[in-house]
Amino acid sequence: MDRILDRIERPQDLRKLSTSELITLSAELREEIIDTVTKTGGHLGASLGAVELTLAIHRVYDAPKDKVVWDVGHQAYGHKLLTGRRDQFSTIRQYSGLSGFPLRSESEYDAFGVAHAGTSISAGLGMATAFDAQGSDARVVCVIGDGGLTCGMAFEALNQAGHLKKDLLVILNDNEWSISKNVGALSTYLTRLTSRPLYRRLEQDVWELLGRIPKAGDKAQEAAHRIKESLKNLLVPGVMFEELGFKYYGPIDGHNLQEVISTLEHLKHQGGPILLHAVTEKGKGYPFAPTSKTRAHGVSPPADPKKSAPAYTKVFGSTLVEMAARDPSIVAITAAMPDGTGTGEFAEAYPDRFFDVGIAEQHAVTFAAGLACEGMKPFCAIYSTFLQRAFDQVEHDVALQNLPVKFVLDRAGLVGDDGPTHHGVFDIAYLRVLPNFVIMSPKDENELRHMLYTMAQYHDGPIALRFPRGSGVGVSTDEALRVLPIGQAEPLREGDQVTLLGLGSMVHPCLDAAKLLEDEGISTGVVNARFVKPLDEELILELASRPGLLVTVEEAQRAAGFGSAVAELLQDREVDARILSIGIADEFIHHAKPEIQHRSVGLTAETIAARVAKQVRSAAPVAMRPSA
Numbered sequence: 107m108d109r110i111l112d113r114i115e116r117p118q119d120l121r122k123l124s125t126s127e128l129i130t131l132s133a134e135l136r137e138e139i140i141d142t143v144t145k146t147g148g149h150l151g152a153s154l155g156a157v158e159l160t161l162a163i164h165r166v167y168d169a170p171k172d173k174v175v176w177d178v179g180h181q182a183y184g185h186k187l188l189t190g191r192r193d194q195f196s197t198i199r200q201y202s203g204l205s206g207f208p209l210r211s212e213s214e215y216d217a218f219g220v221a222h223a224g225t226s227i228s229a230g231l232g233m234a235t236a237f238d239a240q241g242s243d244a245r246v247v248c249v250i251g252d253g254g255l256t257c258g259m260a261f262e263a264l265n266q267a268g269h270l271k272k273d274l275l276v277i278l279n280d281n282e283w284s285i286s287k288n289v290g291a292l293s294t295y296l297t298r299l300t301s302r303p304l305y306r307r308l309e310q311d312v313w314e315l316l317g318r319i320p321k322a323g324d325k326a327q328e329a330a331h332r333i334k335e336s337l338k339n340l341l342v343p344g345v346m347f348e349e350l351g352f353k354y355y356g357p358i359d360g361h362n363l364q365e366v367i368s369t370l371e372h373l374k375h376q377g378g379p380i381l382l383h384a385v386t387e388k389g390k391g392y393p394f395a396p397t398s399k400t401r402a403h404g405v406s407p408p409a410d411p412k413k414s415a416p417a418y419t420k421v422f423g424s425t426l427v428e429m430a431a432r433d434p435s436i437v438a439i440t441a442a443m444p445d446g447t448g449t450g451e452f453a454e455a456y457p458d459r460f461f462d463v464g465i466a467e468q469h470a471v472t473f474a475a476g477l478a479c480e481g482m483k484p485f486c487a488i489y490s491t492f493l494q495r496a497f498d499q500v501e502h503d504v505a506l507q508n509l510p511v512k513f514v515l516d517r518a519g520l521v522g523d524d525g526p527t528h529h530g531v532f533d534i535a536y537l538r539v540l541p542n543f544v545i546m547s548p549k550d551e552n553e554l555r556h557m558l559y560t561m562a563q564y565h566d567g568p569i570a571l572r573f574p575r576g577s578g579v580g581v582s583t584d585e586a587l588r589v590l591p592i593g594q595a596e597p598l599r600e601g602d603q604v605t606l607l608g609l610g611s612m613v614h615p616c617l618d619a620a621k622l623l624e625d626e627g628i629s630t631g632v633v634n635a636r637f638v639k640p641l642d643e644e645l646i647l648e649l650a651s652r653p654g655l656l657v658t659v660e661e662a663q664r665a666a667g668f669g670s671a672v673a674e675l676l677q678d679r680e681v682d683a684r685i686l687s688i689g690i691a692d693e694f695i696h697h698a699k700p701e702i703q704h705r706s707v708g709l710t711a712e713t714i715a716a717r718v719a720k721q722v723r724s725a726a727p728v729a730m731r732p733s734a
């Protein structure tokens with residue numbers, strides 16, 4: 107069938123359409139997004155909820171000259187479809203296809219690269235300030251969700267925007283949902299704003315009344331303004347945005363295209379910082395289950411039936427609940443991701459000991475530090491990539507004071523389709539440099555359970571545990587939990603020519619690689635490193651004193667990683683050993699299926715074996731040191 111969508115090559119084409127055609131187009135956009143994303147997986151709910159906002163913005167503003175800055179960017183699928191990427195849309199999140207997020211290198215319409223929340227107002231304000239300095243009349247529109255607005259940096263930006271008074275439109279896309287239901291005092295405040303018909307009516311009445319006063323003079327205008335202000339203060343608790351220097355408009359129905367377009371047309375010609383509050387429905391048009399805890403936030407492509415092992419996330423969540431039953435000092439903290447981090451189960455079992463702080467990783471860490479000061483055992487569950495944002499809090503508030511905060515870093519390693527914004531590959535580097543930290547990584551779900559128990563029993567300082575996205579390896583789990591000796595590795599297999607020292611997710615690929623090497627006649631041992639810090643110095647020094655090659659393997663950046671720690675140890679002890687460090691090189695890894703990513707960076711059994719075999723062959727027999 108002839109679709110309007112197929113005629114849209116650029117946003118300017120929208121100007122030719124009537125309102126009823128735009129409404130038809132909104133239905134086509136939804137259909138296209140649902141059809142594609144249910145196959146590829148991706149962020150469905152946010153994009154469906156933002157369809158009318160997207161259409162209205164591109165109808166009224168003049169991108170790419172005007173800049174549209176999406177917060178998080180997971181709601182920008184409609185934007186991609188309207189900005190010349192319709193033909194590639196089916197490749198979204200696939201290897202060498204479109205990114206799931208706005209990306210400057212992908213399109214001139216993607217004004218700012220994004221995926222971590224809360225950045226839009228800061229970036230948009232920077233652009234608006236640049237335009238002002240350059241005398242440009244380009245406009246800037248930021249679109250931020252009610253979840254994104256819980257980020258500290260969003261408020262830092264509002265604070266400066268209200269002060270600088272540059273022309274900036276912030277559209278607050280309020281659907282009352284973050285990934286899960288949005289929580290916190292700010293969310294309650296926004297709900298109050300959206301349920302205040304009395305104020306809207308009174309405000310209307312005042313202006314209507316004024317309209318009837320012939321040629322109202324300055325004094326009457328001023329009096330009316332005062333009446334309006336006092337009504338607001340009486341009926342709207344806070345008027346927070348106006349006090350921060352923004353003109354507040356709304357709330358409007360973010361699905362009423364006509365209303366959104368006419369509001370934007372009006373606002374486009376207003377100066378200064380403006381906040382437009384639009385109320386939308388997350389997942390609009392998608393038949394998500396009414397019980398859905400995430401409003402179709404993200405959907406996965408059809409599951410692989412072979413993968414029956416439980417997800418690491420799930421094992422973490424249920425083990426935490428199990429430990430908490432016996433230990434009332436255990437509390438859990440998440441930054442807006444109860445389901446993603448597996449702490450949802452804990453929230454249900456122990457609601458009084460569970461804290462969803464909003465998208466506020468920095469606060470989460472220092473909040474945990476305070477809890478630890480007073481003898482609680484805070485398990486701070488944050489994805490590896492999102493903890494990056496709280497580095498200073500981790501260093502200054504936790505490590506420096508040697509507080510026993512327990513960091514649980516899910517999605518450590520390559521994450522697949524979400525791509526470089528979400529890979530958890532820097533955590534070893536950013537945690538390893540901090541004195542007092544213990545850092546560990548389990549080889550399977552059973553070891554994860556013991557490591558969690560070890561964390562709970564460890565009181566000497568901060569301790570972090572990193573594990574990968576996805577399923578465990580399918581081992582059976584011990585019922586009784588036990589403490590693992592801090593800094594002790596686990597030898598798994600003996601070999602004379604090579605020892606693979608694998609960390610966490612790389613231990614099993616190392617075991618498989620050892621078999622492949624053995625088949626080629628290269629005798630290979632494997633050690634499960636378990637700890638990045640402290641290292642099992644005794645064992646590593648002993649391994650290094652043997653003839654043959656010592657190979658470290660980690661799913662993280664090589665720079666400042668686990669291999670670097672081993673190399674530093676050997677350098678400090680003046681041990682002259684042959685070592686090879688396998689990890690991720692100095693580059694960002696594109697989105698693709700994890701299997702493709704692992705192969706491309708050399709972290710599969712086959713690629714590890716090939717690399718090691720090459721090294722052994724090229725070095726032997728010259729560099730092979732005689733045994734002591």
Ligand SMILES: Cc1ncc(C[n+]2csc(CCOP(=O)(O)OP(=O)(O)O)c2C)c(N)n1
Binds near residue numbers: 181
């Ligand atoms: C710093 C950071 N922490 C966590 C996340 C994970 N995350 C992705 S989307 C999202 C919720 C965003 O909610 P909102 O801004 O209201 O947008 P909506 O999905 O409702 O449109 C979260 C927590 C993130 N992207 N960035």
